[in-house]
Amino acid sequence: MNRYLPLSILALAILAFATLMLVIAPGIQINARPAPEGLRPYTEAEARGREVYVSLGCLYCHSQQPRSGDQAPDGERGWGRPSVAEDYAYDQPHQLGTMRTGPDLLNVSARLPSEGWHLTHLYQPRAIFDWSIMPSYPYLFDHKDTAGPGDVVVALPAAHAPADGVIVASQKALDLTAYLVALDRTYPAPTNGLRDHGYGSSEGPEPTPAEEAR
Amino acid sequence: MPITLGLMLALSFVVSLAALAFLIWAISNRQITVDQGDAETIFADGEQGRIDNQGTEAGDAERRHVFDPVAAGIDAVSARPVIILLGTATVWLVLGSIFGLVASMKLHLPDWLNQSAPLTFGRMRTLHLNLVIYGWLSLSGLASVMWIIPRIFHVPLKSPRLVLIGAVLWNIAVALGGLAIASGWTDGEEWLEIPWQIDMLLAAAGACFIAPLVRTARARDVHHIYVSGWYFLAAILWFPVLFIVANIPGLYSGVEEATVNWWFAHNVLGLWLTPLGVGTAYYLIPKIIGRPIYSYAVSLLGFWGLALFYSQVGIHHLIGGPVPTWVVTLSVVHSVMMFLPVIAVAINQHVTVAQNLWALKESVPLRFISFGALMYTMASFQGSIEALRSVNSITHFTHYTVAHAHLGAYAFVSIVMFGAAYYILPRATGRAFPWPGLLKAHFWLVTIGFAVYFFSLTIGGVLQGLAMLDATRPFSESVELMKPYLEARSIGGSLMTLGHLVFAVNLLGLAFYAPRHTQAPVAAE
Amino acid sequence: MAHKSDPKRPAEIYEPYEEQAGVPLPVIWIAIALAFWGVLMLYDTGDSVRVSLNDRAEDSEALANVTPDEGASLFEANCATCHQPDGEGLRDAVPPLAGSEVVAAGPGIIARILLRGIDGPLTVADATYDGHMPSFASALSDAEIARLASYVTTRWANGPDGAASSADDVTDLRGEVADLGSFAGGMELARLIPSLPPQPPMPAPSAAPRDDADVLQLVFAGRDEVWSCASCHGDLGQGDETTPRLAGLPAAYITKQLHDFREGTRVNESMHLVASGLTKGEMTALGTYFATLRVPSNAGAVLSGDLARGEELALQGDWSIGVPACFTCHGASGFGVAPGFPGLAAQHAPYTAAQLANWAGGERHNDPLGLMAEISGALSTQDRRAVADYLATRPPVPAVAATMTRMETDDDQ
Incomplete structure (x- = not known):
């Protein structure tokens, strides 16, 4: 190991090989798949809402990739069927996420399609869940004396409502909500959809600790 | 799984194994080796035969390994760029840890500082990550590279001015990146948040760092490249490739983008921060102790093993996700194969330290660096185990992962860099730290703080993961049970931040309150 | 430097280098062991993938019914x-x-x-x-x-x-x-069918609560402090995922759940907020309203449960684990038995499985006889998914006529 050039070339060649395996080959495989029939592109408002989602960093607490029942009870939690690569055909930047400080959101609209619910929850999550540690987003809302025409008033329980006047949603809040209520990929998955199938086991999933205790 | 892709997976693994087998064979048969002639060419002209009679325990073989960089005027050239890189890195460290602490507190005080978007958790956390990775770790790592490369190559740093320009550009880019993230302008992928327009500036700054290093390497005055040099020279080639490929705008979308994202994000650790940390430790541990590294053959195994295996582990961040099984499996297998290079590095570094434990008492920098090196072993072992599917089902999506990330990026790389800064700066400035007690205070603050941080999140993360896997427990339980652990994390984080403030005070003390050395001054320009 | 006087400290001029030593034998053994492990792991994953893909093929077959029964x-x-x-x-x-x-x-x-x-x-x-x-x-x-x-x-x-x-x-x-x-x-x-005998006339539509403006207001518009029913449960009470289908559930059952949500004897934060704003009369009216709704099923087997096992549990139960047939209490075809036993047919599988899990874990405990905790606790995760999936594939509860619902709720009070 005394020569600079061979060292550099070999080091770069190894990286190139890794790039081939982790970037190029899966990229070709994924791009060869058409978008599923049930998936539609985002509307303008939804796309704007997605930008708000990205810029506020929702990704850091919310994944968008339900796991299969062989691995985890995501289905029972209402997070939807295990997602496949084709489900993300229109996502850029991707928001798969790696944390579940909060629940998975890929199909949040299937279980919570209510715009009003989302507005309340964004304004103050603890108005609904007293245990929630999600940030509140008061700056996405305006405090007005009376709602004007076309204003969307946020439903709030007395403990969290302002003493006087009303809370109305800003355009950003409405866009973000439009995105959230568009998150529903519960249409049937393509039968040959791409995903990690490494958890299939003829014995079924591991018993939970509670089951083992019995 | 279609046959072709199954074949690719098998092929890739076979290639790695074959390369590994070849490497071990070549080493045992001395196909790649350093002979005595190589060893002798380490010395600068006129250095050979000079006896260092300053009372080291060095034997004959070691006595030939003498080279005084101070006398050779090497440090004098790199001193200024290194001081500037380390100084600005420290600013980012302090800022980054304050943002990190705020983000940590927000997880148990969610309504604190909630009146403005830049202060929200999603942005504070992102600022923390980007400032400590691109600001603190990259800059301090580069400082260490700029200091060590000329020393092991026995030539002064080439184009030091270019490095200064690079430092200015890089700092401007990190500042702009931070402002962009705070204002909500982001590329929206973990580790790649800085908008690509600003990334171009970072790339330009990177070029200003790489060109002088390559020139220095080509002009080297030694035949043999010391192991630190392998890591550094490879890292400065790997990182630009990673950074540019991953930041090309508009090229990737959907799950393909996710694989690019994690190929990049894990390689930033594996092929950028890790080589910086390991290379620094490889130089400073024997340097401070005054004993050679245990085995050249093992060094080779460690380096090429890292290159072969670490480069393919990234997709273990998407285990159980919507990516083809074969890519995930590839990354899982390679993650576990990482045991090998890590054991190799551990043998080389820990054996040297373990045989010279007295030195830990003597030298605070060594205390930092060998602690960091130990944490590299721990972080890598933990990472390999965490990539196993059965373990990953529990720890994935939980704070366990956050603890692991900090074990690698903080307890290993960052703490090695603290040690490097404490070693380098007195030599670069020709001054001594005015308050030596504060160096020890720094060490204990960050190690105790980190221990609190790590154990609370690790334990909490496992409990959180078990709760999420049990359908009979509502999701709220996984949130509520984490709260005390998140509070403990903030306490640990506060201690670490306090430690960083002490570090900054030490550096300020060195700049403004330190008397010049009376002995062994740095050669004047 | 200050430490130069220290005999143990090396001088700055010491240059790090590596000694000549071979690769220790244990390292080579570890390398070989890891390589073997890697091959085994690849083989094992191949197995898992085969099982998963088979499962999925079976699931999609079940959906498409390529080979219908006789x-x-x-x-x-x-x-x-x-x-x-x-x-x-x-x-x-x-x-x-x-x-x-x-x-x-x-x-x-x-x-x-x-x-x-x-x-x-x-x-x-x-x-x-x-x-x-x-x-x-x-x-x-x-x-x-x-x-x-x-x-x-x-x-x-x-x-x-x-x-x-x-x-x-x-x-x-x-x-x-x-x-x-x-x-x-x-x-x-x-x-x-011209050959049919003379048919009885359709009864005139009764004054169902569907015409009650206050109820319609609650269902479709909500109130200042809460959201409308329809915003989550759908315009026809069809629900999805873990939001239950309400159409055709017994009126008294719905009323009791609303009451329990308000009292906290059944835990659901969003429903607690909704129910807290309702009067007793409104709860009763909403129960009647949803009981009379009729809407085609939008549920399906989405949990990859074993439908044959689900059918066995629903129709016969499994006495080896002490579980009676679901339909014994919940009525023929799982259509429910007013007032206490809700219909299960066409209910969303994630909702049913989640409720079973909640009974098993003690999160839900508001059934009158305490039967569900025991039954759910005896079911494995796979059983809960199987029965939830089977029930989701059943035809929906035929709605009860408004008049009957009225009577039934009156009895209840």
Whole structure:
């Protein structure tokens, strides 16, 4: 190991090989798949809402990739069927996420399609869940004396409502909500959809600790 | 799984194994080796035969390994760029840890500082990550590279001015990146948040760092490249490739983008921060102790093993996700194969330290660096185990992962860099730290703080993961049970931040309150 | 430097280097062991993938019903509970198939009835029934409906004209009747079947709470402090995922749940907020409203549960683990038994599985007799998914007439 050039070339060649395996080959495989029939592109408002989602960093607490029942009870939690690569055909930047400080959101609209619910929850999550540690987003809302025409008033329980006047949603809040209520990929998955199938086991999933205790 | 892709997976693994087998064979048969002639060419002209009679325990073989960089005027050239890189890195460290602490507190005080978007958790956390990775770790790592490369190559740093320009550009880019993230302008992928327009500036700054290093390497005055040099020279080639490929705008979308994202994000650790940390430790541990590294053959195994295996582990961040099984499996297998290079590095570094434990008492920098090196072993072992599917089902999506990330990026790389800064700066400035007690205070603050941080999140993360896997427990339980652990994390984080403030005070003390050395001054320009 | 006087500290001029030593043997052994492990792991993953892909293929087969069951077994699984295995029906409750003028009209009519259901009085074989037959459109595939229609006509229609119906015919029919609700009793059937005896008139629509402006306000607009029912449960109370289908659940059951949500004896944060703003009268009115809604099923088997096991649990139970059949309490076909036992048929599988898990874990505990904790606790994760998936594939609860619901709620109070 005394020569600079061979060292550099070999080091770069190894990286190139890794790039081939982790970037190029899966990229070709994924791009060869058409978008599923049930998936539609985002509307303008939804796309704007997605930008708000990205810029506020929702990704850091919310994944968008339900796991299969062989691995985890995501289905029972209402997070939807295990997602496949084709489900993300229109996502850029991707928001798969790696944390579940909060629940998975890929199909949040299937279980919570209510715009009003989302507005309340964004304004103050603890108005609904007293245990929630999600940030509140008061700056996405305006405090007005009376709602004007076309204003969307946020439903709030007395403990969290302002003493006087009303809370109305800003355009950003409405866009973000439009995105959230568009998150529903519960249409049937393509039968040959791409995903990690490494958890299939003829014995079924591991018993939970509670089951083992019995 | 279609046959072709199954074949690719098998092929890739076979290639790695074959390369590994070849490497071990070549080493045992001395196909790649350093002979005595190589060893002798380490010395600068006129250095050979000079006896260092300053009372080291060095034997004959070691006595030939003498080279005084101070006398050779090497440090004098790199001193200024290194001081500037380390100084600005420290600013980012302090800022980054304050943002990190705020983000940590927000997880148990969610309504604190909630009146403005830049202060929200999603942005504070992102600022923390980007400032400590691109600001603190990259800059301090580069400082260490700029200091060590000329020393092991026995030539002064080439184009030091270019490095200064690079430092200015890089700092401007990190500042702009931070402002962009705070204002909500982001590329929206973990580790790649800085908008690509600003990334171009970072790339330009990177070029200003790489060109002088390559020139220095080509002009080297030694035949043999010391192991630190392998890591550094490879890292400065790997990182630009990673950074540019991953930041090309508009090229990737959907799950393909996710694989690019994690190929990049894990390689930033594996092929950028890790080589910086390991290379620094490889130089400073024997340097401070005054004993050679245990085995050249093992060094080779460690380096090429890292290159072969670490480069393919990234997709273990998407285990159980919507990516083809074969890519995930590839990354899982390679993650576990990482045991090998890590054991190799551990043998080389820990054996040297373990045989010279007295030195830990003597030298605070060594205390930092060998602690960091130990944490590299721990972080890598933990990472390999965490990539196993059965373990990953529990720890994935939980704070366990956050603890692991900090074990690698903080307890290993960052703490090695603290040690490097404490070693380098007195030599670069020709001054001594005015308050030596504060160096020890720094060490204990960050190690105790980190221990609190790590154990609370690790334990909490496992409990959180078990709760999420049990359908009979509502999701709220996984949130509520984490709260005390998140509070403990903030306490640990506060201690670490306090430690960083002490570090900054030490550096300020060195700049403004330190008397010049009376002995062994740095050669004047 | 200050440490130069320290004999143990090296001078700055020491240059780090590596000694010549081979790779320690244990490292080589570890390398070989890791390589073996890697190969094993690849092999093992290949196995898992095969199992997963098979499971998925089975799931999609179950959805597409590539190989439908024979007519006889379809009849036994879907029809025999009410119409009886011999097709004689139940006196005063379920019309017979044997000797029925409707069945004699041929497989096309049977297929239409299977797709649409019947909601209204009907006279066949000289007796009048207050008919509520569910739609099987969501429960059975085209091929299955064709087979079942052929089977029923061949077995019970007198004469040789038990012509077979084909899956393609049913596909066409499905499109044709997609926007039509249930048959409005014998009156509407008689328009298609001239040979039917005189049919009883449809009762005039009663003053159902659907016309109550206050209730409609709650359902569709909500109040200042809470969201509307429909915003989550859908305009017709169909629900999705873990938000339950409400259409056709017993009124008293819905009212009790609202009450329990408010009191906190059943835990759901969003529903607690909603129920806290409701008066007792409003809860009762909402119960009645949803009990009378009728909407086709939008549920399906989405949890990859074993449908055969689910059917076994629902119909027979499993006494080896002390679990009675679901339908023993929840009524034939899982249509529910007012006032205490909710309908389970066509309920969303994630909701059912989540509730079972909640009973098992103690999160939910508001059933009158405390039976569900024991039953759910005995089920494994796989069993809970299997039975939830099976129930989701069942035809939906036929809505109860508003008048009956009124009476039932009045009794309850």
